[in-house]
Amino acid sequence: MTSLLQPGYAPFIMAIGIMIAVGVLEGLTLLFGFSVTGHAGNFIEHHFEIDHTGAGAETGVVAQFLGWLHIGRVPFLILLVLFLTGFAVTGLLLQSIMQALFHFMLPPWLAACLALPLSLLFVRKMGKPIGRLVPQEESSALSEIDFIGRAVRIVTGQASQGNPAEARFVDEFGQAHYVRIEPDDAGQVFVRGQTVLIVARVSGSLFRAIKSPRHDG
Template sequence: MHLFSGYNSPYLFAISLVIFIGLLEIISLIFGSLLSGALDAHISDSDFLTTGNTGQVLHYLNIGRIPSLIVLCLLAGYFGLLGILLQHGWVTLWQTPLSNLLLAPVCLIIAGVAVHYTGRAIAPWLPTDETSAITENDFIGKMAIVTGHSASAGRPCEGKFTDEFGQTHYLLLEPEDGKAFNKGDKVLIICQISPSRYLAELNPWPNHL
């Protein structure tokens, strides 16, 4: 079996996706942001992704228990490795590749089950950005830093703050009507709009904080 044969394309693409996500996360860290934190914030803010059948699937895959990008990397990694190994075994036995129309769905289902149990196993060992030390209501009154490019009313961007326990929290921030935030602005969180979306105002005490 040749690793780069055409029948391995879907699985090589999945493994390449894992590498690409890792590079994106490194780049986002260099620029002072966290891609996984932003993605988790958007998922938790979406009713479509957190309710119904979609919400059940994401819950099964441990979205919310571990960072969503780790879930995606595990899913793509398992899918890619399973596909390559099963194709290798099939070609070894029968000297012809198995149709990916049959193999790919099987690999995806097995990968999903593997992600479910792997996520449950590694969740206690992963550092998280959020902590039970404070609740979301305690975010109000905190001073945060805008890490996204810009924000205006109805168009939030990512922000973060570090609580008194040293835990970093990522959330979506937006200003009041007629105002705007830019990257690097210090803002005061004044109320909660949705589970991960907050209304804020520019630092009212710039000479002190």
């Protein structure tokens, strides 16, 4: 056991600690009916405009890479656990082999760099089949088209046409969604705290909205 405390193992023992901490945090938040990892996964999916529909929407390199890792298709908690597990196991095995064969360990940063791509490949290969075994939350069935007609509140920035701001709404399943909003009318400006009504989808997580007739300002 004391051998695991050697500096060469540090990044991988830390990954195990993070995994335990995430599990505890997820369990605590679920007691209040809220999934912190579900929220994080939803935010990442919409922030980077990850599109799994195959509709031909243009996406950036980061979005394509995150989509390759099944983010937005498989529960984020599963992907995070797979990554941390793959990283920890790969790194511990690598350093153990180096110690057994050559009687020294790689510097922690170098071992971590070597373990990282293998752990990402592990997420890619294992994420989809494992994700199929875990029931998806009902709210995951909500598509971007279903966002049209919903009232959302501007949470960051000031929105004008061509300069979207981030908005948030909570669906009927209690799941929070984050979208980018710009006015449908070129002459309008939406400010933080204002509630607006989504009327059209532009692309990815970008939507057009009008002033909500149910709310002032």
